[in-house]
Amino acid sequence: MALxxxxxxxxxxxxxAYEVGREKIREFAExxxxxxxxxxxxxxxxxLGYPDVIAPPTFIxxxxxxxxxxxxVEDPQLGLDYSRVVHGDQQFEYTRPxxxxxxxxxxSIIDSIKSLAGNDILSxxxxxxxxxxxxxxxxxxxxxxxxADAEVEESR
Amino acid sequence: MxxxxxxxxxxxxxxxxxxxxxxxxxxxxxxxxxxxxxxxIHWNEKFARExxxxxxxxxxxxxxxxxxxxxxxxxxxxGALVEYGVRFTRPVVxxxxxxxxxxxxxxxxxxxxxxxxxxxxxxxxxxxxxxxxLGRARAVVRLV
Numbered sequence: 555m556a557l558x559x560x561x562x563x564x565x566x567x568x569x570x571a572y573e574v575g576r577e578k579i580r581e582f583a584e585x586x587x588x589x590x591x592x593x594x595x596x597x598x599x600x601x602l603g604y605p606d607v608i609a610p611p612t613f614i615x616x617x618x619x620x621x622x623x624x625x626x627v628e629d630p631q632l633g634l635d636y637s638r639v640v641h642g643d644q645q646f647e648y649t650r651p652x653x654x655x656x657x658x659x660x661x662s663i664i665d666s667i668k669s670l671a672g673n674d675i676l677s678x679x680x681x682x683x684x685x686x687x688x689x690x691x692x693x694x695x696x697x698x699x700x701x702a703d704a705e706v707e708e709s710r
Numbered sequence: 711m712x713x714x715x716x717x718x719x720x721x722x723x724x725x726x727x728x729x730x731x732x733x734x735x736x737x738x739x740x741x742x743x744x745x746x747x748x749x750x751i752h753w754n755e756k757f758a759r760e761x762x763x764x765x766x767x768x769x770x771x772x773x774x775x776x777x778x779x780x781x782x783x784x785x786x787x788x789g790a791l792v793e794y795g796v797r798f799t800r801p802v803v804x805x806x807x808x809x810x811x812x813x814x815x816x817x818x819x820x821x822x823x824x825x826x827x828x829x830x831x832x833x834x835x836x837x838x839x840x841x842x843x844l845g846r847a848r849a850v851v852r853l854v
Contacts, residue, residue, distance in 0.1 A: 578744075585737070585744035586775050590789060602787050611782065612775040616745040619771075637822045638761055640751070641770035644736065645795030651788060694795070 556669040557676065561632055564664045571657040571685065574616050579609045579654060586610065599653075608651040615644065617652075618680030618693035621660035626678050627697070634676060635699050642675065643696035649689045656667040657685040664693070672701030714786025715851040717828035726784045726832070731776045731803065733768055734810030736784060741772045755806060760821040767801035773813055773843060774798075777834050780815045790852050797845040800837045801844045813838045817849070828853045 576596075583593035591598035592608055599607045627634050652658070665677040680693040723840040738752050747769055750757040758766050774796050782788040785829050804811045834847035 580746045585740040586779065587731075587737075588770070588775075588779055590783065590788065602773055602789065604789065608789055610775060611778045611788055612771055612796055615771050615774075616747070620746055636749075639749070640801070641798050643795075644771065644774060644795045645793070646791075647793050648789075651791075 557632060557634065557667045557674050559667055561664050562593045562667050563601055566621075566662045568659040568661045568683075569625070571659055572620075574609065574652055574654055574656040576607055576654040579607055579613065579652075582613050582616070583610055596654075603649070606654040608653045611646065611648065611651070614646060614648075614652055614682060614691050614693060615695075617658055618660050618662070618682060618695065621680055622678045622695060622697075625662050626664060626676070630631050634674065634697070637701075638700045638702065639697050640700060641695070642698040643677075643694075645694040647692045647694075649691060652690060656690070657690065658682050660689060674699040712852045713790040713851065715784065715853050717822070717825075717830065720819055720822070720830055720853060722819055722822060724819040726780055728814055728816030728835075729780060731813045731815060732773070732810055733776075733804055733813060734808070735766065735804060735806055736766060737810070738766065738772070738804060741769055745769065745771065747771070763801065763803075765803045765805060768804050768811065768813075770796075770798040771799075773802055773836060776813060777815050777817075777836050777844060777847055778849070780817050780834065781832055781851060784817070785851045785853065791849060792852050793850040794848070796834070796836075796847040798843070799845040800838075800841050800843050802843050811838050813843065823850065 580594050661681045663678050663679045668675040676697045678695045682690045718753040817832045817834045820833045832849045836844040
């Protein structure tokens with residue numbers, strides 16, 4: 555069943571602050587096998603001009619995806635079938651890298667809803683700001699809820 | 711905020727050598743934990759097949775992260791990334807064996823965007839098993 559177009563433009567309230575810790579950044583970098591010391595060694599980070607260790611560029615997705623997941627994907631009124639959701643497209647615009655000590659809030663906005671061959675295609679924007687209210691990054695996520703087989707048949 | 715590559719030294723066509731990243735089920739479980747994305751399609755074969763996938767697939771964001779690494783290691787500073795985007799054109803299927811899957815990632819400078827901001831665009835190619843897994847994979851990096 556196609557998603558309700560009236561959800562386009564819906565802006566969800568900013569999330570509670572996500573506190574970025576050094577060990578969480580380390581865990582994330584290690585899960586990728588990325589040994590760049592700027593992720594784990596505050597001294598190496600300071601050498602590049604940062605106040606503390608920074609996170610790999612895609613770390614921000616874990617925060618924006620969590621926000622989108624809790625608020626949008628699980629919005630019972632929207633009714634997206636998460637068991638059939640795959641990640642279609644992902645873009646980031648960075649003002650600065652995420653760093654240890656950041657307290658980040660995400661504002662999720664539904665940019666568009668499309669229906670193609672029975673697939674629901676949902677584009678969610680996540681605006682990430684720090685505690686001072688300064689912009690850190692924007693995430694553009696497209697999620698595709700693939701049609702269940704029966705629905706594909708119906709749409710033919 | 712200090713890339714190690716000089717804008718002036720880079721030309722359109724400059725290539726970042728292709729690298730191989732091996733990914734197995736344990737890597738996916740580790741990434742699921744670190745990222746908080748516990749969608750069972752990334753660790754539960756039975757579930758993945760039930761929703762019509764050939765097998766467990768890697769998180770798109772995992773492949774995207776490895777592709778970013780090729781660029782950030784080239785630039786010398788992950789914070790030099792200004793924009794980064796990919797389209798997930800084909801899933802990376804990760805079999806339950808000791809080999810897993812291999813993702814091959816390379817990049818090439820395709821434009822010098824702004825002499826003042828010293829930004830360049832790189833187009834990234836990522837394949838697995840000879841198939842393209844990322845489409846429109848592009849990064850904008852600020853050089854020194």
